[in-house]
Amino acid sequence: MLSFLSTPFWGIFLTIIVYWIGQQLFKKFPIFIFQPLFIGMVLGILVLIGLSGLLRQPIVSLYKQYKVGGDLIFWFLSPATMAFAVPLYKRRDLVKRYWLRIFTSLFVGLTIALFIIFAISRLFGLSKIATIAMLPQAATTAIALPISSVIAGGGQLGTTASSITAMAVIVNAVVIYALGSQIVRWFRLDKDPMGLGLAFGTAGHAIGSAKAIEIGEVEGAMASISMVVIGLIVDLIVPTFAKLMGLM
Amino acid sequence: MENNHKKEAAPLLTQFLIFSTILLVANILSIGISLMWSEFPVPTPLIGLILLFMALVSGLVKLEQVESLSTNLIGLIGLLFVPSGISLASSLDLFKQEGIKIIVVVIISTVVLLLSIAYTSQLVAKINDKLHHKS
Structure with a gap:
């Protein structure tokens, strides 16, 4: 009977139900910690831990069973990432007018951020694998995970690094959702709507972009553009950076 | 800016076909690049995004042929992230030590x-303004 756990139906159901619960909670209590994605991730992991205790099986083997269905949903992240070409195309006027400014800001900004993130990881004494996982976090999941995995050397190490990167990308979004508006006020970033949008899209990905749309139209458009362009830039400079720092 | 009289969305199958064609081409390119420069992975979705953008700009693909599927996929993006979040369950050991x-x-x-x-970005804007005032 328990063999249902290793069919795709289980993983698909678990993914949808935990996200749905997250969404309902968020509707009732719109506090940042109830971000549906965050709740979904925590609930999903808790269910797997609970089952692992109940069935006396290691958590890793329960995750492998979940993954059969989870991977089916995960696959759709590829077309969904590709779909961002449409909002980008709709605002191609902004891209055309400001491409140099967008590209320079993101390229220089990300390079500076990489040095600081690397220094902080060292300061906190993170292991090599966790440090690697911190580097591609400016890119959205479908782009960041493969990069993280390759830098870590693929295989089991690659899986570990990309799962940490996956969590980092989710925490980025939760932090921007929770503190984005306050940070804007503290650091007086609201006088430059373009920079604000670029920063929200880079640091908060899709959820940061949604927040940027709430702030204003230019901010929202810039955030969706930056998500795309930063993916490209991360792809260009993060492997080189990792090599220079002796992580690869 | 956009044309106000929107054309009707293309049938779902057409939209699926366009997406899967571009993703397949992107995947072949991604494999090709990884064979040449194994240390510089270019993920399939990133190539797909660039290809779809180019196809839209060149007019090869019309907006109404991809728009509704794109909007739906982007609307579901939070759900699509959930499995990657749960993948942390496979690295709980490392997470316990360093979480x-x-x-x-x-x-x-x-x-x-x-x-x-x-x-x-603020700095780049300032430099930009100065250059423009001078010229």
Whole structure:
């Protein structure tokens, strides 16, 4: 009977139900910690831990069973990432007018951020694998995970690094959702709507972009553009950076 | 800016066909690149995004042929992230040892990314304005 756990139906159901619960909670209590994605991730992991205790099986083997269905949903992240070409195309006027400014800001900004993130990881004494996982976090999941995995050397190490990167990308979004508006006020970033949008899209990905749309139209458009362009830039400079720092 | 009289969305199958064709081509290109430069992975979705954008700009693909599927996929993006979040269950050992430190580093990194991009953009705008005033 328990063999249902290793069919795709289980993983698909678990993914949808935990996200749905997250969404309902968020509707009732719109506090940042109830971000549906965050709740979904925590609930999903808790269910797997609970089952692992109940069935006396290691958590890793329960995750492998979940993954059969989870991977089916995960696959759709590829077309969904590709779909961002449409909002980008709709605002191609902004891209055309400001491409140099967008590209320079993101390229220089990300390079500076990489040095600081690397220094902080060292300061906190993170292991090599966790440090690697911190580097591609400016890119959205479908782009960041493969990069993280390759830098870590693929295989089991690659899986570990990309799962940490996956969590980092989710925490980025939760932090921007929770503190984005306050940070804007503290650091007086609201006088430059373009920079604000670029920063929200880079640091908060899709959820940061949604927040940027709430702030204003230019901010929202810039955030969706930056998500795309930063993916490209991360792809260009993060492997080189990792090599220079002796992580690869 | 956009044409106001929107054309009717293409049938779902057409939209699926366009998406899967572009993804397949993107995947072949991604494999090709990884064979030439194995240390510089270019993920399939990133190539797909660029290809779809180029196809739209060149008129090869019309907006109404991809728009509704794109909107739906982007609307579901939170759900699509859930399995990658749950993948942390496979690395709980590392997470038990370093979890708190990792989360603190990620929170600081988020703020670093936000400020670094926002300030660089302000600086680039200032330089840009100066250059334009001079010329």
